[in-house]
Amino acid sequence: xxxxxxxxxxxxxxxxxxxxxxxxxxxxxxxxxxxxxxxxxxxxxxxxxxxxxxxxxxxxxxxxxxxxxxxxxxxxxxxxxxxxxxxxxxxxxxxxxxxxxxxxxxxxxxxxxxxxxxxxxxxxxxxxxxxxxxxxxxxxxxxxxxxxxxxxxxxxxxxxxxxxxxxxxxxxxxxxxxxxxxxxxxxxxxxxxxxxxxxxxxxxxxxxxxxxxxxxxxxxxxxxxxxxxxxxxxxxx
Amino acid sequence: xxxxxxxxxxxxxxxxxxxxxxxxxxxxxxxxxxxxxxxxxxxxxxxxxxxxxxxxxxxxxxxxxxxxxxxxxxxxxxxxxxxxxxxxxxxxxxxxxxxxxxxxxxxxxxxxxxxxxxxxxxxxxxxxxxxxxxxxxxxxxxxxxxxxxxxxxxxxxxxxxxxxxxxxxxxxxxxxxxxxxxxxxxxxxxxxxxxxxxxxxxxxxxxxxxxxxxxxxxxxxxxxxxxxxxxxxxxxxxxxxxxxxxxxxxxxxxxxxxxxxxxxxxxxxxxxxxxxxxxxxxxxxxxxxxxxxxxxxxxxxxxxxxxxxxxxxxxxxxxxxxxxxxxxxxxxxxxxxxxxxxxxxxxxxxxxxxxxxxxxxxxxxxxxxxxxxxxxxxxxxxxxxxxxxxxxxxxxxxxxxxxxxxxxxxxxxxxxxxxxxxxxxxxxxxxxxxxxxxxxxxxxxxxxxxxxxxxxxxxxxxxxxxxxxxxxxxxxxxxxxxxxxxxxxxxxxxxxxxxxxxxxxxxxxxxxxxxxxxxxxxxxxxxxxxxxxxxxxxxxxxxxxxxxxxxxxxxxxxxxxxxxxxxxxxxxxxxxxxxxxxxxxxxxxxxxxxxxxxxxxxxxxxxxxxxxx
Numbered sequence: 001x002x003x004x005x006x007x008x009x010x011x012x013x014x015x016x017x018x019x020x021x022x023x024x025x026x027x028x029x030x031x032x033x034x035x036x037x038x039x040x041x042x043x044x045x046x047x048x049x050x051x052x053x054x055x056x057x058x059x060x061x062x063x064x065x066x067x068x069x070x071x072x073x074x075x076x077x078x079x080x081x082x083x084x085x086x087x088x089x090x091x092x093x094x095x096x097x098x099x100x101x102x103x104x105x106x107x108x109x110x111x112x113x114x115x116x117x118x119x120x121x122x123x124x125x126x127x128x129x130x131x132x133x134x135x136x137x138x139x140x141x142x143x144x145x146x147x148x149x150x151x152x153x154x155x156x157x158x159x160x161x162x163x164x165x166x167x168x169x170x171x172x173x174x175x176x177x178x179x180x181x182x183x184x185x186x187x188x189x190x191x192x193x194x195x196x197x198x199x200x201x202x203x204x205x206x207x208x209x210x211x212x213x214x215x216x217x218x219x220x221x222x223x224x225x226x227x228x229x230x231x232x233x234x235x236x237x
Numbered sequence: 238x239x240x241x242x243x244x245x246x247x248x249x250x251x252x253x254x255x256x257x258x259x260x261x262x263x264x265x266x267x268x269x270x271x272x273x274x275x276x277x278x279x280x281x282x283x284x285x286x287x288x289x290x291x292x293x294x295x296x297x298x299x300x301x302x303x304x305x306x307x308x309x310x311x312x313x314x315x316x317x318x319x320x321x322x323x324x325x326x327x328x329x330x331x332x333x334x335x336x337x338x339x340x341x342x343x344x345x346x347x348x349x350x351x352x353x354x355x356x357x358x359x360x361x362x363x364x365x366x367x368x369x370x371x372x373x374x375x376x377x378x379x380x381x382x383x384x385x386x387x388x389x390x391x392x393x394x395x396x397x398x399x400x401x402x403x404x405x406x407x408x409x410x411x412x413x414x415x416x417x418x419x420x421x422x423x424x425x426x427x428x429x430x431x432x433x434x435x436x437x438x439x440x441x442x443x444x445x446x447x448x449x450x451x452x453x454x455x456x457x458x459x460x461x462x463x464x465x466x467x468x469x470x471x472x473x474x475x476x477x478x479x480x481x482x483x484x485x486x487x488x489x490x491x492x493x494x495x496x497x498x499x500x501x502x503x504x505x506x507x508x509x510x511x512x513x514x515x516x517x518x519x520x521x522x523x524x525x526x527x528x529x530x531x532x533x534x535x536x537x538x539x540x541x542x543x544x545x546x547x548x549x550x551x552x553x554x555x556x557x558x559x560x561x562x563x564x565x566x567x568x569x570x571x572x573x574x575x576x577x578x579x580x581x582x583x584x585x586x587x588x589x590x591x592x593x594x595x596x597x598x599x600x601x602x603x604x605x606x607x608x609x610x611x612x613x614x615x616x617x618x619x620x621x622x623x624x625x626x627x628x629x630x631x632x633x634x635x636x637x638x639x640x641x642x643x644x645x646x647x648x649x650x651x652x653x654x655x656x657x658x659x660x661x662x663x664x665x666x667x668x669x670x671x672x673x674x675x676x677x678x679x680x681x682x683x684x685x686x687x688x689x690x691x692x693x694x695x696x697x698x699x700x701x702x703x704x705x706x707x708x709x710x711x712x713x714x715x716x717x718x719x720x721x722x723x724x725x726x727x728x729x730x731x732x733x734x735x736x737x738x739x740x741x742x743x744x745x746x747x748x749x750x751x752x753x754x755x756x757x758x759x760x761x762x763x764x765x766x767x768x769x770x771x772x773x774x775x776x777x778x779x780x781x782x783x784x785x786x787x788x789x790x791x792x793x794x795x796x797x798x799x800x801x802x803x804x805x806x807x808x809x810x811x812x813x814x815x816x817x818x819x820x821x822x823x824x825x826x827x828x829x830x831x832x833x834x835x836x837x838x839x840x841x842x843x844x845x846x847x848x849x850x
Binding site for chain 2: 048050060087092128167170172182
């Protein structure tokens with residue numbers, strides 16, 4: 001990777017970026033928020049949720065995986081792309097069994113926060129009501145697959161940051177689901193409560209036990225600020 | 238089923254040097270020995286290869302032909318793609334179920350038989366067809382299927398299925414000692430490029446007389462474009478791969494044609510393997526590769542021994558191996574990599590991922606395979622037919638090749654034509670041929686709707702029959718399915734969606750979820766519970782899936798819906814209902830109340846039956 005500076009355009013605005021950066025990272029540095037779910041700082045990008053889809057010189061691409069090139073013209077905040085992102089977020093809601101009002105992650109959940117940002121109050125697609133397994137075999141962490149959006153953040157964090165490969169995916173297509181590295185449940189893996197993997201979950205699928213509602217609803221991360229506003233205000237860490 | 242022993246698993250792993258990238262081969266071998274890859278086997282393989290167990294489980298659960306639970310000694314996989322169904326696969330299915338006393342997805346109590354569906358086994362020209370383990374049984378009827386089961390039951394074991402089931406071998410090399418299959422080629426119109434006479438070595442001799450750069454130039458002069466469907470210029474792909482540098486490069490032949498209704502590669506692999514291997518060797522020379530790999534779909538496992546034999550023969554003739562054709566410093570050999578039943582692996586980056594022993598999910602691009610492909614090395618992935626064309630271009634010259642077809646689409650194209658026609662089979666036609674002419678030569682008496690390019694292509698009607706087969710007009714990897722006037726077009730679109738739902742890898746949201754949602758609404762329309770607004774809903778949803786999906790599968794899976802809505806909207810409109818009494822046509826209150834009514838044993842007070850009239 002070089003530190004060569006290049007110029008590109010996002011939504012008509014000229015920005016500078018380092019060559020080798022992804023569009024998403026370059027935008028972030030310039031104070032432009034590109035909505036995303038499966039992307040997490042410090043992890044290799046997956047490009048699986050597709051929420052960060054932008055148009056690059058007219059062609060749809062995921063901003064988290066596409067490297068910047070000089071003179072590239074990126075469309076991000078357009079009516080079309082907002083509509084596509086709303087539909088993708090909608091799909092993630094109906095694919096699982098989400099119940100925001102009862103969920104411990106409410107207010108800290110990126111999926112919920114994105115829905116609010118996009119003005120989604122109820123999904124337009126029909127719920128699928130899948131049967132999904134809970135795993136409470138670990139003394140300090142539990143998995144509720146009802147809320148899993150298959151973003152692979154825990155999978156990547158466990159492999160890349162914790163060095164444990166405690167999570168993975170099994171099955172294919174609509175049957176794809178989160179699995180753990182054991183014949184039995186999470187309790188049979190090496191996962192520890194402080195693992196990066198546990199904190200990586202953007203929804204309420206991986207939760208720590210016995211700390212629920214320690215921070216009351218109303219005082220949580222997205223209760224009063226819109227997701228992404230920290231990037232737009234230049235205060236993102 | 239043999240008891241699983243640690244030594245046996247270790248032996249298998251070691252026979253592949255405990256190489257993690259050969260995980261697929263290892264799992265196939267474990268399953269061959271033990272009937273399935275059970276949890277214990279996953280643990281052993283994981284330990285032996287030094288990977289996590291969940292990675293192994295992820296791979297086992299990804300491929301249709303790998304099982305974590307035991308299956309019957311004889312697994313019958315009935316093809317249920319749309320062509321097989323309209324040729325009577327459902328009746329065959331009923332016959333099989335009745336004869337065996339089990340349903341699809343089940344195994345008989347004695348552990349002898351399992352019944353499963355297969356997405357497409359490449360036999361649409363002789364449908365309905367099934368695989369009995371590796372053995373292909375074409376042209377089944379309910380009675381032949383039942384008779385087959387009776388024969389197998391009487392003999393009670395699976396040792397020589399071929400002897401028990403096959404009476405007559407098919408034509409050409411289907412009757413070869415190493416194939417002995419009942420499959421027929423149905424080669425209706427052989428053309429000069431793929432099916433012209435060839436002498437092994439002739440193209441290679443000419444190529445080796447040139448420099449690799451000159452070989453690439455010859456391919457570029459011939460304007461050869463990839464025959465898989467995307468139509469990328471082959472010469473450019475080779476040039477990029479060669480230019481990527483590095484010490485090692487790979488040439489991969491994509492023999493995983495899985496598009497329902499495609500079977501042209503089956504005929505090439507049966508009748509022209511030498512031409513294919515010659516094309517691979519030429520390509521290997523051009524890009525500077527020492528190794529070529531054929532990724533052969535599991536459904537064509539019956540051809541494997543024969544192909545290995547042809548490779549062996551070519552090694553003997555000095556056409557493969559060290560110093561090919563006596564040429565110093567050009568070593569090239571080919572191995573066959575078996576797939577394990579996953580349509581997505583026909584996508585070039587998923588094919589590479591699969592060959593690396595991973596879940597067959599497409600890779601993020603960039604980097605492209607030409608830069609970083611198999612094992613991170615520059616790789617050219619080419620279609621079977623493309624490589625055959627390349628060999629022929631070297632043998633006969635680029636001028637000869639480009640004199641056929643059109644200026645933008647040179648040469649010939651193999652079409653796999655099936656459906657409501659008199660002569661289903663393979664046709665080698667020049668590019669630029671009108672669809673109408675194709676329909677005439679294959680005996681389509683009353684074509685109503687024609688799916689050009691398989692499920693990922695488009696459905697066209699009469700209005701488009703004068704369009705031409707080429708990259709800039711009706712582009713196709715080769716599958717053409719013809720449907721007569723009594724077929725239900727929205728239902729066919731639904732069948733294609735069902736296929737994509739089954740074959741999606743599930744990596745990205747729009748493809749994993751969106752296709753299921755498309756099917757849900759299409760089913761609602763087919764059930765007569767939809768209104769005009771549902772068609773707009775379908776169109777918008779289809780656009781979302783098409784635009785945001787990560788790979789070609791999701792980018793094309795909405796095509797059957799979009800193109801039938803565009804060309805056959807009337808067929809959908811016929812199925813729509815008018816909203817009555819200000820209620821939604823899409824909502825059936827009585828059906829919604831059904832469960833409550835049966836539990837309480839009475840009608841609803843507010844929505845009782847008497848209020849309906």
